[in-house]
Amino acid sequence: MDRPPRSRKARLLNGPLIARALFWYGLMESVAAMSAYFFLNWQQGWPGAPLAQEGTLAYRMATTMTFAAIVATQVGAVFGCRTDRASVFKIGLFSNRLVLGGIVVELGILGLLMYVPFLQRVFNTAPLGLVEWAFVLAWVPIVFIVDELRKALLRLREHRLAQ
Secondary structure, three states: OOOOOOOOOOOOHHHHHHHHHHHHHHHHHHHHHHHHHHHHHHHOOOOOOOOOOOHHHHHHHHHHHHHHHHHHHHHHHHHHHHOOOOHHHOOOOOOOOOHHHHHHHHHHHHHHHHOHHHHHHOOEEEEOHHHHHHHEEEEEHHHHHHHHHHHHHHHHHHHHOOO
């Protein structure tokens, strides 16, 4: 309420928003995806052993981990990007039921792709265990907290400029 509303003529997808999506969230997503891939390979003995070979269960698990990490970072990002400067805690973390429903559907589809044998064959995925899920799901709060810190710094800068 401290700022005037967006102009009706202003675009919803503008340069700063696209830059934030690609360079801020995209960077975190790529770090999560690559770390998930190498985490699974590390569990399989890498770097002492070669990276998982294509066609093996370990390779399918590593690529599934990569995909699951992308989904997890998107969940963290959707919580964080509901506002561009205000803390999500001010508007309510769980106040948007459509967002929550979308997250449930997204995670449900991910689960189907990983645990339904027919879909495993079609999408070349493999089931993940508890340790792998813990690694992947740890990215949800990481992305959310890092984005909340970014917004806090923006608010602090705006407050200092206003004085």
